[in-house]
Amino acid sequence: MSKAIIFLAPGFEEIEATTIIDILRRGKIDVEVIGLDKNEVQGAHDIKIIPDTNIDQKKKEDYDAVILPGGSPGYKNLKDNKKVLKTIKKAYENKKLVGAICAAPAVLAEAGILKGKNCTIFPGMENELGEGISQNKLIVEDENIITSQGPASALPFSIMLVEKLAGKQIAEEIRQRTLANLVLKQIIPEVEIQVVSGERIADSAISIKNLVKKYDEITAVDDLNLHIKQGELFGLLGPNGAGKTTTINILSGLVAPTKGTAIITGFDVTKNLKKIKSLIGLCPQKASVFNFLTGRENIELFGNLHSITKIDLEERMSSLLEKLGLQEESKRQVKGYSGGMLRKLNLIIALINDPKIAFLDEPTVGMDPRARRATWDFIKALKYKGKTIILTTHYIEEAEALSDRVGIIDYGKLIALGTPKELMQKHKTKNLEEVFLKITGRRILEGI
Amino acid sequence: MKLQSLFALIKLEMIKLIRQPAILFLNLLFPAILTIIFVFAFSDPEFGMSLSILVPGLIVYAVIFLIMTVAQSFSMERQEGLLKRLSTTPMTSSEFIGSRIISNLLTAMIQVIIVVILAFILGFRPQSGIAGILLALPITALFSLTSVGLGLITATISKSPEAATGISFIFILPQMFFGTFIPITETTKQIAVFMPSYYLLDSLTLILEGDFLNPRITTNMGILTAVSTAIIIIGVYLFGKFGKK
Numbered sequence: 001m002s003k004a005i006i007f008l009a010p011g012f013e014e015i016e017a018t019t020i021i022d023i024l025r026r027g028k029i030d031v032e033v034i035g036l037d038k039n040e041v042q043g044a045h046d047i048k049i050i051p052d053t054n055i056d057q058k059k060k061e062d063y064d065a066v067i068l069p070g071g072s073p074g075y076k077n078l079k080d081n082k083k084v085l086k087t088i089k090k091a092y093e094n095k096k097l098v099g100a101i102c103a104a105p106a107v108l109a110e111a112g113i114l115k116g117k118n119c120t121i122f123p124g125m126e127n128e129l130g131e132g133i134s135q136n137k138l139i140v141e142d143e144n145i146i147t148s149q150g151p152a153s154a155l156p157f158s159i160m161l162v163e164k165l166a167g168k169q170i171a172e173e174i175r176q177r178t179l180a181n182l183v184l185k186q187i188i189p190e191v192e193i194q195v196v197s198g199e200r201i202a203d204s205a206i207s208i209k210n211l212v213k214k215y216d217e218i219t220a221v222d223d224l225n226l227h228i229k230q231g232e233l234f235g236l237l238g239p240n241g242a243g244k245t246t247t248i249n250i251l252s253g254l255v256a257p258t259k260g261t262a263i264i265t266g267f268d269v270t271k272n273l274k275k276i277k278s279l280i281g282l283c284p285q286k287a288s289v290f291n292f293l294t295g296r297e298n299i300e301l302f303g304n305l306h307s308i309t310k311i312d313l314e315e316r317m318s319s320l321l322e323k324l325g326l327q328e329e330s331k332r333q334v335k336g337y338s339g340g341m342l343r344k345l346n347l348i349i350a351l352i353n354d355p356k357i358a359f360l361d362e363p364t365v366g367m368d369p370r371a372r373r374a375t376w377d378f379i380k381a382l383k384y385k386g387k388t389i390i391l392t393t394h395y396i397e398e399a400e401a402l403s404d405r406v407g408i409i410d411y412g413k414l415i416a417l418g419t420p421k422e423l424m425q426k427h428k429t430k431n432l433e434e435v436f437l438k439i440t441g442r443r444i445l446e447g448i
Numbered sequence: 449m450k451l452q453s454l455f456a457l458i459k460l461e462m463i464k465l466i467r468q469p470a471i472l473f474l475n476l477l478f479p480a481i482l483t484i485i486f487v488f489a490f491s492d493p494e495f496g497m498s499l500s501i502l503v504p505g506l507i508v509y510a511v512i513f514l515i516m517t518v519a520q521s522f523s524m525e526r527q528e529g530l531l532k533r534l535s536t537t538p539m540t541s542s543e544f545i546g547s548r549i550i551s552n553l554l555t556a557m558i559q560v561i562i563v564v565i566l567a568f569i570l571g572f573r574p575q576s577g578i579a580g581i582l583l584a585l586p587i588t589a590l591f592s593l594t595s596v597g598l599g600l601i602t603a604t605i606s607k608s609p610e611a612a613t614g615i616s617f618i619f620i621l622p623q624m625f626f627g628t629f630i631p632i633t634e635t636t637k638q639i640a641v642f643m644p645s646y647y648l649l650d651s652l653t654l655i656l657e658g659d660f661l662n663p664r665i666t667t668n669m670g671i672l673t674a675v676s677t678a679i680i681i682i683g684v685y686l687f688g689k690f691g692k693k
Contacts, residue, residue, distance in 0.1 A: 252536050274538055282536045288529035290460065292467040304456035305537035333467070349533075 002165040004065040013071030014043040023158035070102020102150030116356035205388040211260035220246040222412035235403030243412035281355030287342035295330035306353035339366035457547030479510035504652035505629020518599025519612035556592035575658035593676035600683030604691035
């Protein structure tokens with residue numbers, strides 16, 4: 001039997017709390033209601049509930065889900081409670097289900113688990129989602145986090161929780177018995193369309209449709225269509241002037257497309273640029289750093305522009321400098337750096353905001369073979385951490401070694417797409433370089 | 449506007465002022481050297497130019513040269529891809545331009561302090577006392593907006609930092625000849641009235657002479673505020689539209 005804990009703070013929303021408790025218990029889920037007040041907890045509409053236990057008396061034990069009802073000032077009281085925040089963070093990190101409805105997603109943001117996550121909240125409170133990606137949907141699922149706008153969505157939200165904790169069949173039985181479908185279809189006819197499957201939204205980190213970029217008479221990107229999955233390491237290959245950098249520049253908001261759409265984690269690059277900038281990291285082809293600053297000062301500058309707290313900034317900076325072996329040199333002014341050191345610093349700056357999606361444009365150019373291999377390991381580690389990485393490179397063996405999938409573009413068009421193995425099989429070649437030569441008819445380094 | 453971003457960008461500019469030799473020379477050492485040379489060369493009574501005319505002129509002269517450093521700085525950052533890189537962060541245009549304005553206001557005030565201290569060492573005793581010097585700081589800072597705006601316009605039309613250096617003289621030279629310590633006659637005044645520096649010079653001269661209540665100061669400030677605002681708006685607009693590429 002699955003177990004869920006529900007936090008009740010003074011000022012909770014009674015309908016949401018009781019609906020969730022009721023539906024979960026019907027789904028044979030062991031629900032423990034934990035109060036923030038001793039004895040009874042008073043709701044936003046003066047209804048009092050006696051919780052099963054109190055947060056100060058709660059013993060450590062395992063559970064499968066943490067659920068938060070909304071209501072004001074209930075959600076503020078939850079936000080202010082360090083034990084609640086700690087429990088949420090721990091549950092999220094341990095891949096337990098975390099659910100919040102109405103105003104309560106703000107508590108998840110406070111716990112720091114919404115960064116880069118698709119989520120929703122009571123309409124008008126979107127600014128409380130912090131670094132979460134606000135979706136105007138009734139229910140949004142992203143990995144192990146389910147958020148809901150509430151209060152009208154308390155029923156489908158609860159049923160979705162049951163589905164996750166007890167399975168589809170039980171959820172469906174409850175749905176039938178509670179007439180949830182009928183009720184919801186009367187109140188919110190489009191509820192089934194509005195309930196967003198996490199897989200659908202979260203699965204596609206980048207979605208490019210009919211993308212065109214023209215510079216006067218030159219078409220740099222020509223009707224490009226591409227979907228890159230979340231957590232994928234995607235190699236973007238092409239001869240010089242094929243449109244790789246232009247594509248990356250469009251995706252990172254540096255260049256506006258002439259036509260078509262580019263969606264990054266649910267946001268249109270032409271409409272939600274500020275949000276996108278907080279979610280991406282760009283490592284440009286040319287190591288663009290301030291040469292009169294030290295390496296650390298450069299990193300601090302970009303960290304501050306991303307509004308990273310001092311403690312987080314120091315922690316991330318030390319970790320990245322250590323991983324790329326740049327600790328000692330980082331104290332020196334950049335003007336004395338070698339090409340390889342500049343590339344490393346360039347990469348660290350791109351990753352200082354802990355981006356969900358990293359665009360690495362020729363990240364290993366100018367590095368010696370040893371440093372290149374070390375950077376490959378570093379990039380692989382990023383992928384294992386769940387980052388989506390778009391890598392452009394002139395080193396075909398680099399793309400072959402690192403990429404889950406590879407896209408080859410030429411004259412702005414996508415001319416091949418697949419895993420390196422698939423492409424080699426399809427074109428009957430021994431390696432990716434031969435595939436490249438075969439379909440572009442040119443060497444990748446041509447024109448350098 | 450996020451203060452964390454703004455302060456980070458101001459810090460960047462102040463470090464640049466100290467660590468970039470060309471900028472350090474133009475903004476801080478050049479006014480110091482000029483003050484020493486000009487005071488020695490031209491403040492001789494036989495030459496007919498008193499320190500009370502020279503010092504305001506030197507302050508204006510120093511601030512005019514901000515046009516060049518602002519233009520060079522923007523052009524260099526554009527050429528090095530730094531502007532592009534900065535624009536991949538959530539930093540807003542107002543934070544970016546705001547930081548440049550504030551850092552140049554600070555630089556202008558440092559220039560006033562350098563010129564006045566050196567002139568004081570060399571015998572300059574303003575009638576106004578310390579009050580006049582304190583009043584000179586914000587007025588000069590206001591004029592620095594004009595230099596930032598003209599610097600942005602210069603950077604917009606320059607393809608490289610080298611070109612920016614040359615083109616900046618289009619804005620520097622007229623102001624230098626018609627609005628610093630070079631004597632203005634009735635004939636040249638007809639041109640000088642079109643130079644923003646003329647109004648700063650006139651105000652500084654009156655203030656340092658202790659003539660605080662002279663109505664010309666208010667008029668000059670009104671003109672300077674209007675001109676500086678207009679130039680900075682034009683500069684920001686042009687650079688935002690055409691200067692980043």
